[in-house]
Amino acid sequence: MIEASERPGPYDVDVDVVVAGSGAAGMSTAVIAASLGRKVLVLERASRFGGTTRKSAAGVWIPNNRFLQEKGIEDNKLDVLKYLARIGRPAMYDPDSPTLGLDQWEYDGLEAFYDHGARAHAALEELDALHLAQATNGLIDYLAHLPENKMPEGRGMYQAASMGGADGGQLLIDDFVNAARNLQVDLRTEHRVVDTIIDRGRVVGVVVETAAGERLEIHARVGVVLATGGFTHNAEMRLNFLDGPYIGGCAVPTNTGDSVAIASELGAQLSNMNQGWAGPIVVERLLKEPTEVFCSFYTLGDGLVSVNCGGKRVANEKAPYNELARVMAAYDPRTLRYENFPLITIWDQQVADRWAIDRLGNPVPVDPDNAYWVISGDTLEELVHAIDERLAELGSHVGHRRLEPDFAAQLKETLNRFAGFAADGVDADFHRGETRFERYVSSRFGDGDGKNPLLRALDTDGRLHATILAPGLLDTKGGPRTDLQGRVLNTRGERIEGLYAIGNAAASPSGQGYAGAGGTLGPIVTYGYLAGRYLGSDQVSVHP
Template sequence: MSEKETYDVVVVGSGSAGVMAALRATDLGLSVLVVEKAHKFGGTSATSGGVMWIPNHQLEPNDDTREEVTTYLDNLIEVPIQKERLEAYLDKAPEMAYYLKNMGLPLAVAAWPDYFHALPGARADRSIVCDTFDGRQLGDKFPLMREQYSRFKVMRRYAIDLVEFFAISTQSPGWIKVFMKMVWRYWSDIGTRLISRRDRRYTQGGALMGHLFKQLFDRGVEVRLETKLDEVLTDGGEVTGVKVSRFGREYEIAARHGVVLAAGGFEWNQELRDRYLPVSGLTRHSSTPEDANRGEALIAGLKLGAATEHTDDAWWMPTMHLPMPAASNFEEIHQAAFDVGRPHSVCVNRNGVRFVDEACGYDEFGGAMIADHIKTGANNPCWLVFDANFRKKWTAGGFLPSIIMPDWTIPVDWWDHYLFKADTIPELAKKIDIPADALRQTVANMNEYARTGVDPEFDRGGNDYDRMFGDANMSPNPCLGPIDTGPFYAVPINAGDLGTKGGLKADAQARVVDEAGKPIPGLYAAGNNSGSPFGNRYPGAGGTIGPAMTFAYVAAEDIAARAGKGEAPTSTENAA
């Protein structure tokens, strides 16, 4: 490593946006270096569900249209956005997907309803997933990709894909066979067991990133780990490179044609959360990798006079804490994305009152927590209250169903700190400091709704998205079951997140702009490093990764065009 290195493009961050920018720029003839401050590559994307929301993708025959998705988004988005940036996303996302498919990635269409399925133009075929990846294809880099959280594994060990997740989490017919197959697949892989406890089968976000990094490493692109961005360098107002530090040593790397900031949001920076978010919450409530996305790239852009947008919002995700196994004074985060809307349960604020359709999309749920807290001051955390029937069948954050994790196996120091239990609803209310009469009335209301199948307050179970995560055996509404079988339980739920929604303001070409709307020459941003093209909304599964990869693709093409390095396809037909 020389004192003064030079590349055509320097990419900051190794998540889905970073690897896409590097891949596309390399394929267009540019030399690329990826710098990553963590000691593992893959970013937040590697720990995610790995879904991409790509409307009108046409990866398989369907009747989705540009007009239909525009209708959906026009009815969905509630704040001012850059229309031309959204149009660019709708134009380029299908092309990006074809680029991945032609590269050999095993993409598949998931039958996942858009998160606001009742709106005109909503569909259930816009989310794209990637099939599993054999991690050993990465060779000696196999252990260097960021690993999935234990919450994405069965019994903290077995990798699980989305099909297996839904089978096991809903205990659908045949789920035990699915589970046993996973166990056999893991333990029969003797070669990997001799190397690592890690499952060589990468799933969900790990699968997507595994396939992408295989492509990147096959092209000879370096991903330099433990290399932190300190400053974006300029000369005469034009970006010329970056200053980084690695194990305390600072040095500069020149970029002839551009720097792409793809280093995530600022959810692990408490100062920035307090500055921008309406209810800041705590960094430790975030479900992204601990202390990873601290906003260094956002701060570097601000020092150059960059504008920002949508920094008052996040990709919300209800979360809860549990102690780490064998180390009870250390905690880890568990997502409760779908748990909060299962039958035999209800979510209430600290006044004992409901505030949302609990079965809605997790981002909408988190937004409702924020809105209710602003209104009442009695949310974040809220409480998930459930009965023995729920406890037997469903997960509650890190608590597995009692058929797998009986109450007697739960450590004594968890009770009345992480999980609360009582024989009656009033006793439970006392334990969690909620007005007993209010909670009793709320539970009584839910029991009546379960009997009639109709929730007149929030219409829980009244749309396809809600019902996707309900109990098909529950009638008349798969999302409503009576809360009437003791003992009764409660866990606190925080307004966690999947990252922040806002960041540097970037235009339709992914160029970072200043307060006057003028592009800063040579500076680009993608993913949560930039503002979401959807403003304050989350249209469907993959609404983070889809735009992240699309605008990284756009950034690479714009850099290449300005460098005279060839032309990119302008339609999905040309990309195919």
């Protein structure tokens, strides 16, 4: 940080509000503040707008949303909070406690999401910044099977023109950018906020570095908003803050934890730092295509299993991605290893032929000739040998793991057992195919033909294929803790005047939970709206 009194001359730019980052968090804050008359400048570090939001499927999960209200369907507040508390803090959840067992700030944050989500949606829609429609394809919450989820359908919405299509995130960002331009928001790419300017303890501006090598000092009379995403692409922060062997993720590469670095210097209180929006990720795709890669939200197909380096299945392969990735952090006190990192997903030729679908990180390739992440073999022995060679090549990226000497024998046993489950239609070990969410994904991308459409014995007489998965992140969800207006708090719980944080740049009150498709963007636009409204209000003090 630099002291305002020690810097010479006038500022390069003078505005009311500086927003760092142009994803949903930054843009929702910016348009609301601008609509209330503030002069807003959005600074984006990358060469294009939108951040990870642009890569997203643009699902937006808001309880008690407009569509439910219009249909006269009551989405009870306590029910919603119970569901969010249950999935966010499974070990703390207590339905009889006034905060449901959560820390007060988390409870307050979730409550604000419920209370203001529909209003945020309405306000952004009014400004032409957000166009949502209720999901019509049977979309169901990831944890629809929990008794605390009283309304598993209806809270999920999509960007209206794409309805969950691959272009959803781009359309969502286009809408935000157009709305911002209509409100005279100044939008600049290749401008990275690197420091803050302070006047008597209050943040009054930022220092910016441009891609062209310029250095700018910008005055923000009302506030500076950190909406810079998480720290997925900062290896040191991942190591120091996350509690699993996460190797990286599919957030945009410019999300390197700048909000944590900038706010820490000002004494910010950091919270939820050990959590991410998690998902399994194909190791080789992450290494080769760090910008384009997606987490494997789905691994499609019935004749498919995931095993660890000991050849054993360790979880339901079709579990929701945020929950599945956590299984890979399991630690063995005897071997002192993360035994489920990496996981090896194996499928047969029937899956290769039928579920070659290039959506949401499905590893079964559409173009097998160029699928460098797929390992194939004509026999099981050939496949096993090839997997082990690939692990050796990947070295540190897979924790220096190799297959156990009895891997082939264990795998055969695993596949035999799995074949028995498929014949019965019941996965007695991990209950694959039993939840409504799994059935929804399966029916969306094509059911198998067996008793249980998600189970089939792998055909080991034909060609077999595999890929190597590690725990990855859509992005992290820890950062500076804020109040409900997005104002950053210090380690004493007091406000750091002039400093705000929103989205994955801030501490999420959601703990480890991921409620459903849109479970990150719903809260993000709600908190952006609340911060924008406060920044535009006359309660806020203005620096001369």
